[in-house]
Amino acid sequence: MKRISLTQHLIEQQRLHNSIPSELRLLIEVVGRACKTISHAVGKGALGEVLGSAESENVQGEVQKKLDIISNEILLEANEWGGHLAAMASEEMESIHPIPNRYPQGEYLLLFDPLDGSSNIDVNVSIGTIFSVLKAPEGMAAPTEQDFMQAGRRQVAAGYAVYGPQTMLVLTTGNGVHCFTLDREMGAWVLTQADMQIPAETKEFSINASNMRHWFPPVTRYVDEMLEGCTGPLKKDFNMRWVASMVADVHRILSRGGIFMYPADSRDLSMPGKLRLMYEANPMAMIVEQAGGAATDGKQSILDITPHKLHQRVPVFLGSKSEVERITRYHTE
Numbered sequence: 001m002k003r004i005s006l007t008q009h010l011i012e013q014q015r016l017h018n019s020i021p022s023e024l025r026l027l028i029e030v031v032g033r034a035c036k037t038i039s040h041a042v043g044k045g046a047l048g049e050v051l052g053s054a055e056s057e058n059v060q061g062e063v064q065k066k067l068d069i070i071s072n073e074i075l076l077e078a079n080e081w082g083g084h085l086a087a088m089a090s091e092e093m094e095s096i097h098p099i100p101n102r103y104p105q106g107e108y109l110l111l112f113d114p115l116d117g118s119s120n121i122d123v124n125v126s127i128g129t130i131f132s133v134l135k136a137p138e139g140m141a142a143p144t145e146q147d148f149m150q151a152g153r154r155q156v157a158a159g160y161a162v163y164g165p166q167t168m169l170v171l172t173t174g175n176g177v178h179c180f181t182l183d184r185e186m187g188a189w190v191l192t193q194a195d196m197q198i199p200a201e202t203k204e205f206s207i208n209a210s211n212m213r214h215w216f217p218p219v220t221r222y223v224d225e226m227l228e229g230c231t232g233p234l235k236k237d238f239n240m241r242w243v244a245s246m247v248a249d250v251h252r253i254l255s256r257g258g259i260f261m262y263p264a265d266s267r268d269l270s271m272p273g274k275l276r277l278m279y280e281a282n283p284m285a286m287i288v289e290q291a292g293g294a295a296t297d298g299k300q301s302i303l304d305i306t307p308h309k310l311h312q313r314v315p316v317f318l319g320s321k322s323e324v325e326r327i328t329r330y331h332t333e
Contacts, residue, residue, distance in 0.1 A: 006032055006169070006180055006189035017175045019156075023084040024173070027108055027133060028157060032169055032189055034078035035129050035161035036182060038071045038115070042127065042163045051122050058092045065121050068092055071114035071129065085110055086136045087143035089310055091279040096310070098143050108156070109134040109148055113279040116160070117245025126164035128247030132283040133157040145310050148278065152303035158283035162247045170196070170251065172290040177254070198293035199257035202320040204239050206249045207261040214265035218298065218330035246275070250284050250318070254291055259319035261327070263298065273297070273315035277307055281316050294324035298331040 004012075007029060014020040020028075041050055056064050072092045079085055080099060084106035088097045091113040099105055110133055117127040133156050137147050159171035167182035169189055179193035205226055212220070229237040241258070243249050249260050264273045275281050285295035285302035295302045295318035305314065317327050 004191040006191070009178065009180075009191050010173075013173060013175060017173075019175060020173050023106060024108065024133070024156060026082060027079070027084045027106075027110065028159075028171065028173075030078050030082055030084075031075070031110070031112075031131055031159070032161075032180075034075045035169060036167075036187065036189075037074050037078070038129060039161065039163050039167040039182060041067065041070055041074070042121075045124070062118075064092065065115070065118045067121050068115050068118055075112055075114050075129070079110060082106070084108055086140065087147070088112070089145075089148055089278070090114060091276055091311070096143060096145055096148065107136050109136050109143070111148065111278050111283075113276070116247050116280065117243070120243070120245050120248075125243065125245060126162055126248040126251075127245050128160050128162040128251075130160045130247060130280055130283050131158065132278065132286075148310060149307050151306045152277075152282035152285055155282060155286050155303075158286040160247045160250070160283065160287070162251050164248065168192075168251070170254065170287060172287050174290070177287055177291040196254055196291050198254055198288065198291045198320055200292070200321050202253075202257035202259060202323055203236055204241055204253075204256070204258035205261065205323075206241050206243075206253070206258060206319075207263075208242055208244065209240065211265055211267075214267050215263060216265065218327065218333075219261065219263045219265075222327045222330055246280055246284065250288070253293070253319040254287070257320045259317065259323040259327070262316045264315040271313055273313045275313060275316050277302070277305060277312045277314045278310065281314050284316075285318060288318045292321065293319050294321045294328075295319075296324060296328045298328060 010025045050066050058064050081103050083104040086105050088110045112131040157173045161169045169180040177196040180189035181192040183190050225232050225234050226238040262275050281302050288295045297315045
């Protein structure tokens with residue numbers, strides 16, 4: 001089998017679709033290198049003294065793990081000096097991170113969740129990194145938060161790395177979804193699956209059922225119907241899967257179908273969901289739509305939401321098209 005590296009793939013995609021200028025290719029390669037470094041730190045675990053809490057909180061009010069902070073620093077340092085970025089934003093930081101003046105300013109904006117699924121770090125369950133790339137607005141001088149307020153449809157690239165039994169990088173630049181596996185001996189990303197497609201129908205769903213008592217009626221109705229199995233209105237038996245690591249849950253859905261749900265609930269009506277629009281929902285929605293699936297907030301496509309703040313949260317329903325359309329219909333009814 002001919003091995004295709006990440007760089008070769010990106011160059012061939014540019015020749016085919018003219019959608020990956022050299023600056024964007026370099027940016028994706030740098031993010032890929034940073035993910036390799038994070039993978040190495042994750043793989044060391046207790047041997048690298050990277051497990052446990054950092055005894056600090058991020059802007060979301062969540063207690064940070066040591067690896068959250070390490071991963072954030074790795075991504076910032078890797079991407080600062082290359083000249084292809086104007087600014088970065090991270091789920092772990094309150095405001096944006098402009099590129100220091102000593103480096104040239106590029107034309108892209110990078111957003112990332114440096115380590116998704118932090119609650120799984122210390123129990124050796126798959127975790128990952130999620131990233132999103134936007135084009136900086138025309139004529140932008142000094143970047144501000146407002147420059148990041150672009151709907152998900154404006155993303156020029158999105159991807160995630162999953163640090164599991166194998167380390168994988170899943171990527172879209174707007175022409176399908178492609179999966180690379182890290183050859184640890186060679187230190188290279190190798191294309192292992194091209195044009196991933198989510199099956200349209202599914203018999204698996206992914207939701208945190210411990211929140212059931214707080215769900216709104218459309219979600220309760222849908223989950224109840226799935227639990228009724230082949231004797232219920234959906235006429236088939238479903239399995240439930242929940243890893244509590246979005247990258248792992250979405251990667252399973254991308255590989256074999258399913259629906260992932262993180263709905264809003266009645267606990268705090270001022271907080272319309274838990275997942276962040278710009279660091280998690282948008283990049284995952286782009287990947288899922290590119291793979292033939294759907295992603296909504298229960299009312300509209302996630303990619304059509306215009307953000308109004310950096311750490312905005314949204315409900316998320318994504319995965320196999322027919323099931324996402326069903327739960328979205330239940331919301332509109």
